[in-house]
Amino acid sequence: MRTKNLQPANPLLEGKGMAKFKNRLARDWQLYVLLLLPLAFVFIFKYAAYPGLRIAFMNYKPARGYAGSTWVGFDIFRKIFRDADFLRALKNSMMFNFLDLIVGFPVPIILALLLNELRFPRFKKLSQTILYLPHFLSWVIIASVAYQVFRPDTGLLNIVLKNAGLIENGIPFLTEKNHWAATYLLMAVWQNMGWGSIIYLAAMTGISPELYEAATVDGASRLRRIWHVTLPGIKATMVTLLILNLGRIMGSNFERLSAFGNVNVREYQYQLAVYIYEKGLAGGNFSNATAVGLIQSFVGFLLVLSADRFAKGLGEGGLI
């Protein structure tokens, strides 16, 4: 247990601290100026919008403004929780985000481990560049290409498979809900794995080469070195990213859902972002949209806190 320092602050030390701070400010002022931009971003887009949350507790009519709209307490939330569509959207969102996590979380780690083992620098750089590229494509572009490739009758892949005599009827990659789910999840893995591996590769560069040398001297094979040196070396990074990703379990990406969606797969595509769009923005019901957004943020926050506690329980540093 830590004891609190009950001694009065030493004015001399305080003065010293201030002088140190001023010195650092004078030395690194360019960096502090750069820091202002992200701080302003966080303040404007994350905190300045907070007063708008009152919309969730009002029957808000944009044209009448806050003053002209009536307070309704928790009525909007009650209505949402009684709405079968919300519960369906919530279930789908959590299910798909959880699957995204299970399928998508280990892949960048495996990829980083593989890239880390490559011994030809040029080939390594080329591979990395190719793997990062999909991250810079928007979902609209990815989905457009996916539809050209995966259409059941006229998609490139199905045509090739049919011509090769491997299938008789086109595989409904995007038009049958279970096939769609697999395609939807794997496309996200494809898009994110390269980019996601960067942070692990960075963590791996921080591992002391002496550990590898010692392991080699002890006769450890390559796999053993990965298992006993590399993985423990990036464990803290993995835990941090896992906690951050858990906070997104309640999230929902409208761009991805909208670009990949079609009428045949609505049963799975109907997630919170679609619900918010249809029952919130499209009908001008901003109260509904805000209330659902608030629920998402609240649950996401609780999940991050729980994951943080859990990580600390396992002996990791956690986030907070």
Place this chain on the structure above:
Amino acid sequence: MKKLLKTLLLLTLVLSMTLPFVSMAAEAAPGASPEHLVPFENRVKITVPVYDRSKEGYPAVDDNYWTRWVQKEFGDKYNVDVEYVAIPRGDVMTKYSLLIAGGETPTILMEYDYPKVAQWANDGAMAEIDLEEFAKVAPTFYQAMVDNNQLGYTKINGKDYFVLTERPYYNTTFTYANFIRKDWLTQLGLDVPKSYAEYVAAVKAVQEAGLAANPIGLSLPKTAYVVNFAFRDFPVNEAEWAMHSSLGTPSLSWHPTYKLLKRQNAEYNQNFFSSEYDLDLADVGAGASQWQTDFINGQKLIYGGYMSANVSWLVSFYEKNPGAELAIVDNYQVVEPGFVDHPQIRADNPFGMIVGFSSAATPDQLKAAWMFMEWMIQPETLFVMENGVEGVTYTLGEDGLPVVNGDYRGEEMLNHNMNIDMTCLVHASKKLGTIEQTIAALAPKGIPQDFTQPLIDNYYQLKDLADKGWAYSDPVFAVAIESESEFSPTLLSLYQEYSTALTKCKPEEFDALYADYSQKFLDAGYQQIIDERLAAYESGQTTKLPVQPAQ
């Protein structure tokens, strides 16, 4: 000889250098200058919505030659800044919602569908207006409303919110035409189908001849309009009509929609449509839908759209299919005795745009918007906006009427459908003296076939249907249907999902699936909507169905 060649070369050079200047020198004629309109002392800014149809090869709808011409001819003359706001045609309500929420409500709000404007009025986005004041500022516009018998449609909840634009020949859909591959029919020894049996025979013959595997196009319903008029009982029950006949929400559980989808299912199972039609999300008749692309590429028997002097898909069709011949599809081709007895059609509303004004507009902005409408409705203004620059976008024919050059793609080119998305502020389609002259003006130009006479014949056939009472519109409600704004976006998505499943299922599964989906649809909010509509109808808050003679 050498000298002659030199002279010719020199002449060509001079001409090529001077012609662009000749073209640049041609300018659009000025707009009208109504005497009673007086410029503002201080600058006033108004914002005006304009549909953005994302059409390839067309200029930006909110910044082009014609928006600048409006500013010059109206704005600068009356000390008004006219700013156009692009509204995506496929997502009107969301765009307006965001504009209203962002405090950027356009000075003018307008839509073709009554439920939408009723929602805006009900939510406080629209200003209550004094029609007498409007008549003082815009007497020509007001008189047109009187002449078109539109004063009964200006109110919602007992208060005046709207002014209405003219829809010429509204009880016929004469500006829309379906085209069929006449060259294919001739090759197969068939005539243009005049009944459903002939239509099915033609489609099957095309399939069997290997001309097209899926000769008919089908697109996902992007709007709530269900084309089920032909499948209704005649005369239709008025209460049912009030409950279900609407552009606001699709009527999945109504019997005519059952019949429509049943026929669609039968056609799908005979491979009339592509099995991937449901993956095409573009608007039929507006954007480049797969159906349109396939028709242009010579893979479809039929395609249709709105007519104007510049119908780009028709131009592309003839370029891709030299020697092809098209005919206009007969309006009776839906008739199948016992299933569809009359070719009933949806007459449009007796008005075009329903126009309201922002509740956030200042009195000066309101007045400027009314002045703008009064200026635009003047024949001189409309003539320039709908025909463009003489010698560049149109020439005058022997009869003195303008002939628009549909191919022109220079700076002064007219936007979609002869600038209709700007002139819709005063009328729904271009109108000249007689229907024949009107059709002659909007018959497609720049293509090898002249459809003026077939379009006139089509009009008279449609008029014949209307005269028989087979053309009628949807009810207009004098109160806002609150449940409609809450549930309609979800119900449209459900309709897309359910109607696709019903179209693609096996015929023997259709009835059970329809019963299941109908119930789910009612439970998802449609029951509340039809209950509210029925209550409004029973309390006399709707228009009435025109008297329909028993046939």
